[in-house]
Amino acid sequence: xxxxxxxxxxxxxxxxxxxxxxxxxxxxxxxxxxxxxxxxxxxxxxxxxxxxxxxxxxxxxxxxxxxxxxxxxxxxxxxxxxxxxxxxxxxxxxxxxxxxxxxxxxxxxxxxxxxxxxxxxxxxxxxxxxxxxxxxxxxxxxxxxxxxxxxxxxxxxxxxxxxxxxxxxxxxxxxxxxxxxxxxxxxxxxxxxxxxxxxxxxxxxxxxxxxxxxxxxxxxxxxxxxxxxxxxxxxxxxxxxxxxxxxxxxxxx
Amino acid sequence: xxxxxxxxxxxxxxxxxxxxxxxxxxxxxxxxxxxxxxxxxxxxxxxxxxxxxxxxxxxxxxxxxxxxxxxxxxxxxxxxxxxxxxxxxxxxxxxxxxxxxxxxxxxxxxxxxxxxxxxxxxxxxxxxxxxxxxxxxxxxxxxxxxxxxxxxxxxxxxxxxxxxxxxxxxxxxxxxxxxxxxxxxxxxxxxxxxxxxxxxxxxxxxxxxxxxxxxxxxxxxxxxxxxxxxxxxxxx
Amino acid sequence: xxxxxxxxxxxxxxxxxxxxxxxxxxxxxxxxxxxxxxxxxxxxxxxxxxxxxxxxxxxxxxxxxxxxxxxxxxxxxxxxxxxxxxxxxxxxxxxxxxxxxxxxxxxxxxxxxxxxxxxxxxxxxxxxxxxxxxxxxxxxxxxxxxxxxxxxxxxxxxxxxxxxxxxxxxxxxxxxxxxxxxxxxxxxxxxxxxxxxxxxxxxxxxxxxxxxxxxxxxxxxxxxxxxxxxxxxxxxxxxxxxxxxxxxxxxxxxxxxxxxxxxxxxxxxxxxxxxxxxxxxxxxxxxxxxxxxxxxxxxxxxxxxxxxxxxxxxxxxxxxxxxxxxxxxxxxxxxxxxxxxxxxxxxxxxxxxxxxxxxxxxxxxxxxxxxxxxxxxxxxxxxxxxxxxxxxxxxxxxxxxxxxxxxxxxxxxxxxxxxxxxxxxxxx
Ligand SMILES: Nc1ncnc2c1ncn2[C@@H]1O[C@H](COP(=O)(O)OP(=O)(O)O)[C@@H](O)[C@H]1O
Ligand SMILES: [Mg+2]
Numbered sequence: 001x002x003x004x005x006x007x008x009x010x011x012x013x014x015x016x017x018x019x020x021x022x023x024x025x026x027x028x029x030x031x032x033x034x035x036x037x038x039x040x041x042x043x044x045x046x047x048x049x050x051x052x053x054x055x056x057x058x059x060x061x062x063x064x065x066x067x068x069x070x071x072x073x074x075x076x077x078x079x080x081x082x083x084x085x086x087x088x089x090x091x092x093x094x095x096x097x098x099x100x101x102x103x104x105x106x107x108x109x110x111x112x113x114x115x116x117x118x119x120x121x122x123x124x125x126x127x128x129x130x131x132x133x134x135x136x137x138x139x140x141x142x143x144x145x146x147x148x149x150x151x152x153x154x155x156x157x158x159x160x161x162x163x164x165x166x167x168x169x170x171x172x173x174x175x176x177x178x179x180x181x182x183x184x185x186x187x188x189x190x191x192x193x194x195x196x197x198x199x200x201x202x203x204x205x206x207x208x209x210x211x212x213x214x215x216x217x218x219x220x221x222x223x224x225x226x227x228x229x230x231x232x233x234x235x236x237x238x239x240x241x242x243x244x245x246x247x248x249x250x251x252x253x
Numbered sequence: 254x255x256x257x258x259x260x261x262x263x264x265x266x267x268x269x270x271x272x273x274x275x276x277x278x279x280x281x282x283x284x285x286x287x288x289x290x291x292x293x294x295x296x297x298x299x300x301x302x303x304x305x306x307x308x309x310x311x312x313x314x315x316x317x318x319x320x321x322x323x324x325x326x327x328x329x330x331x332x333x334x335x336x337x338x339x340x341x342x343x344x345x346x347x348x349x350x351x352x353x354x355x356x357x358x359x360x361x362x363x364x365x366x367x368x369x370x371x372x373x374x375x376x377x378x379x380x381x382x383x384x385x386x387x388x389x390x391x392x393x394x395x396x397x398x399x400x401x402x403x404x405x406x407x408x409x410x411x412x413x414x415x416x417x418x419x420x421x422x423x424x425x426x427x428x429x430x431x432x433x434x435x436x437x438x439x440x441x442x443x444x445x446x447x448x449x450x451x452x453x454x455x456x457x458x459x460x461x462x463x464x465x466x467x468x469x470x471x472x473x474x475x476x477x478x479x480x481x482x483x484x485x486x487x488x489x
Numbered sequence: 490x491x492x493x494x495x496x497x498x499x500x501x502x503x504x505x506x507x508x509x510x511x512x513x514x515x516x517x518x519x520x521x522x523x524x525x526x527x528x529x530x531x532x533x534x535x536x537x538x539x540x541x542x543x544x545x546x547x548x549x550x551x552x553x554x555x556x557x558x559x560x561x562x563x564x565x566x567x568x569x570x571x572x573x574x575x576x577x578x579x580x581x582x583x584x585x586x587x588x589x590x591x592x593x594x595x596x597x598x599x600x601x602x603x604x605x606x607x608x609x610x611x612x613x614x615x616x617x618x619x620x621x622x623x624x625x626x627x628x629x630x631x632x633x634x635x636x637x638x639x640x641x642x643x644x645x646x647x648x649x650x651x652x653x654x655x656x657x658x659x660x661x662x663x664x665x666x667x668x669x670x671x672x673x674x675x676x677x678x679x680x681x682x683x684x685x686x687x688x689x690x691x692x693x694x695x696x697x698x699x700x701x702x703x704x705x706x707x708x709x710x711x712x713x714x715x716x717x718x719x720x721x722x723x724x725x726x727x728x729x730x731x732x733x734x735x736x737x738x739x740x741x742x743x744x745x746x747x748x749x750x751x752x753x754x755x756x757x758x759x760x761x762x763x764x765x766x767x768x769x770x771x772x773x774x775x776x777x778x779x780x781x782x783x784x785x786x787x788x789x790x791x792x793x794x795x796x797x798x799x800x801x802x803x804x805x806x807x808x809x810x811x812x813x814x815x816x817x818x819x820x821x822x823x824x825x826x827x828x829x830x831x832x833x834x835x836x837x838x839x840x841x842x843x844x845x846x847x848x849x850x851x852x853x854x855x856x857x858x859x860x861x862x863x864x865x866x867x868x869x870x871x872x873x874x875x876x877x878x879x880x881x882x883x884x885x886x887x888x889x890x891x892x893x894x895x896x897x898x899x900x901x902x903x904x905x906x907x908x909x910x911x912x913x914x915x916x917x
Contacts (some may be wrong), residue, residue: 004580025586026586029494029585029586029587030502030586030587032495033494033495033497033499033502033587034499065581065582068581068582069493069582069583072493073493075653076496076650076653079649079650079652079653079656080647080649080650080652080653081649082652083648083649083650083651083652083653084647084648084649084794085648085786085794085796086753086786086788086794086796087753087755087761087786088755088759100649100786100788100794101649104647104649105649107495108495108496109495110495111494111495112493112494112495112496112585113495114495115494115495115585115586115587116494116582116585119578119579119582119585119586120582123579123586124579124580127352128576128579128580129352129392130352131579132352133352141513141517143517143520143522143525143568144513144517144568144571144572146525146529147520147525147528147529147532147568147569147572148529148572148575149529150350150525150526150529150530150533151529151530151532151533151536151572151573151576152533152576153350153352153394153529154346154350154529154530154533155533155536155537155576156394157346157394157533158530158533158534158537159537162537162538162541176543176544177544178544178545178546180670182543182544183543183667183670183671183674184674186541186543186552186671187670187671187672187673187674187675187677187678188674188675188678189541190538190541190552190554190557190671190675191674191675191678191679191682192678192682193534193537193538194531194534194535194538194561194675194679194686195679195682195683195686196534197530197531197533197534198527198530198531198534198683198685198686199683200346200347200530201526201527201528201529201530201531202526202527203342203344203347204347204348204350204526204530205523205525205526205527206305206308206310206342206347207340207342207347207348207350208350208360208526209308209310209335210308210310210335210339210340210342210409211335211348211360211361211364211408211409211412212332212335212336212361212364212365212412213360213364214332214364215522216364218360218363218364218369218372220355220356220359220363220369220372220373221356250749271685350526
């Protein structure tokens with residue numbers, strides 16, 4: 001998996017407190033998702049791009065990520081301009097292209113990319129474990145944090161097991177086809193994955209019991225707010241509030 | 254009952270998993286003060302199961318478990334047992350779940366009620382005694398097999414258990430890590446050691462006596478060859 | 490099957506988040522501390538399994554397996570799916586933060602329902618043919634339900650997205666078939682190899698006592714999901730010609746007026762003849778350039794559009810004088826004030842004064858031609874038209890959907906309350 005590809009680095013955003021980044025990401029994303037006017041969407045898009053550039057992630061890697069996401073957006077472009085009723089701009093064969101449709105598709109493109117870029121900048125620059133830690137510090141339901149945490153921890157182990165199983169069936173001549181044998185093989189693979197997961201889950205819990213676990217997780221890492229975190233919070237907060245305020249008051253139209 | 258002298262005493266233990274297949278049939282085991290025992294037996298003989306019964310991770314269908322003179326009945330009894338008896342699991346990945354090595358090693362001490370500064374101190378000293386201080390801030394799941402094994406041993410030793418149970422600790426380790434592990438365990442001042450291993454290098458180096466789990470029962474193993482090699486290693 | 494950022498309307502996002510919060514609260518509430526590693530590992534297994542691509546003819550599809558997850562985990566499918574989606578959002582930017590709630594709902598609710606239906610058949614712990622058939626069928630239903638929910642979420646977010654929704658639904662029909670086969674085989678495998686994975690969980694949770702309320706909660710949650718947006722987000726436009734100008738009014742099914750929404754009017758040739766915005770009351774009037782049929786499009790934002798045709802069968806009276814629509818549009822505050830002053834006389838007459846000024850000249854003439862007669866009638870009938878419109882609004886407003894959507898909101902609030910209480914309990 002190309003996991004956590006962006007989490008190592010030394011940029012301003014990499015060093016920022018993940019708690020602040022999580023909160024900023026959530027509020028900013030929600031506000032951008034609610035923007036209805038094109039100028040504000042543009043503004044958000046540009047701001048996100050600037051934010052992302054401060055994370056100093058290699059440009060090509062960013063493009064690759066955005067390309068994948070925009071496949072979905074492209075699918076929208078192939079449908080919305082034709083399917084949205086409204087003022088007909090021109091005819092493409094039997095289909096009418098409406099200006100409203102083009103606007104709608106464009107606004108989705110802007111918002112989607114604005115949010116994704118912001119989240120790349122704010123969330124992908126932290127490791128999953130430090131995000132989990134922050135969630136615990138942000139008082140998210142502890143069971144949810146623990147689930148998140150264990151899932152992430154053992155994802156790799158199960159993935160390894162899965163890879164080994166696939167290799168094992170490959171060397172016995174398996175090649176996927178559209179037939180029952182293939183589906184049954186995959187079903188067994190999935191079944192085995194669940195069995196392994198279940199058994200390992202039991203063992204992990206036993207191992208924790210052996211080390212005196214009685215339901216409390218002790219947080220060893222404590223985050224400290226630095227000046228830079230406060231600056232980030234203030235900048236993000238101002239931008240978010242400004243966007244929300246202008247949207248609320250309906251300017252500019 | 255000779256609770257005063259024996260560290261672990263199992264009496265008439267019967268066990269089978271929910272599939273119904275018998276695993277342990279009327280098993281008796283006594284581990285005296287200072288005993289260093291190797292437990293052998295084929296794959297699936299029930300060795301791991303026996304370890305889990307000692308620590309109360311699974312409960313026998315019948316029979317009694319006595320550890321350090323305390324006959325264990327409920328979860329509270331076994332909680333106490335788990336502070337005194339350290340179990341190193343067969344698969345280090347089962348044991349290491351924290352994001353950093355230091356947190357994993359401090360996990361046990363924290364649960365024992367140490368303050369976080371003390372726990373970290375204890376974890377650090379354990380790591381340095383095993384010579385793996387450099388792994389302190391690494392992510393456990395990205396360690397090599399040998400490093401994972403050493404860290405998993407550290408997570409147990411940091412709780413300073415009186416008795417050590419090791420479940421096939423050398424599977425997949427190279428000569429070098431195996432020797433290092435042997436040194437670590439030998440230097441640890443424990444009152445008793447129970448080791449599952451098919452690896453004669455570690456069994457010969459660390460234990461003085463062998464038991465075999467066979468046909469759902471425990472038997473004493475007596476092989477002259479073994480005792481000779483044991484003498485030579487323990488003298489080194 | 491995740492919906493990306495920036496596509497859905499805020500209403501849908503909020504509903505999704507509220508629903509997911511309820512599901513999460515129930516799931517976490519029923520999750521025992523000692524089961525956390527196990528559920529997490531099963532979540533991880535599910536995540537890995539969902540990366541498997543199976544061939545479907547020349548193409549391939551990745552497994553979804555939410556039905557299977559529901560069978561294995563029950564309500565814990567909610568946290569499991571939520572975590573899976575969070576990981577995908579952060580790691581691969583699939584789905585997204587704001588759509589997390591909606592996507593969780595779409596996947597987890599059918600999963601929980603499937604679990605409730607299938608589990609009683611698996612109680613015996615033996616892979617009977619019936620058990621496998623039911624698992625397979627429910628897995629397929631589960632996928633189709635998820636696809637339906639995705640389609641509806643899209644459809645409610647804009648008319649242009651409806652087509653995509655339909656497309657998504659169609660695409661999932663073959664996937665549902667594959668999921669049915671695979672889920673049935675996996676269930677058979679698990680019952681043979683390690684029945685605890687399915688049955689053990691079930692025994693732990695004492696499903697029997699909670700089962701029925703659980704089903705009721707899941708069904709309610711499901712229905713509320715459909716009802717709320719249906720209710721809140723259909724925009725309508727009414728237009729009529731009163732002899733001098735075309736009047737129109739836009740409103741949402743909820744009765745809220747479509748205020749300051751852009752309106753475009755085109756003639757039969759597709760040429761734009763008028764462009765303006767509705768006022769605070771969602772109204773707008775304009776003088777058509779001449780006889781003919783006009784197409785009115787009202788855009789209420791976020792891809793919500795309503796359209797209607799209006800027939801102008803006489804030369805507009807006001808045309809020569811040029812009194813005009815621009816006036817109505819530009820002097821917005823005035824219109825507002827006048828409307829207010831008329832209000833006590835009865836809202837039925839609300840629109841009448843607008844027309845009266847223009848028509849009064851012809852009214853004074855003694856001799857009434859049939860043509861003028863028609864005009865006067867039109868004028869007199871306009872209040873009645875308004876009345877009809879109000880009735881139509883009322884008809885749209887009240888219905889089963891209101892009742893259920895009310896439930897939806899209550900459930901959402903209850904969910905939040907439950908979540909807080911669970912947290913409190915945990916802290917103490
Ligand atoms: N969780 C379990 N559920 C059912 N059967 C099990 C479980 N764990 C082990 N067994 C079975 O119990 C027997 C003993 O297993 P184990 O104690 O792990 O053997 P050993 O450690 O000696 O190789 C084996 O036959 C194994 O298949
Ligand atoms: Mg074993």
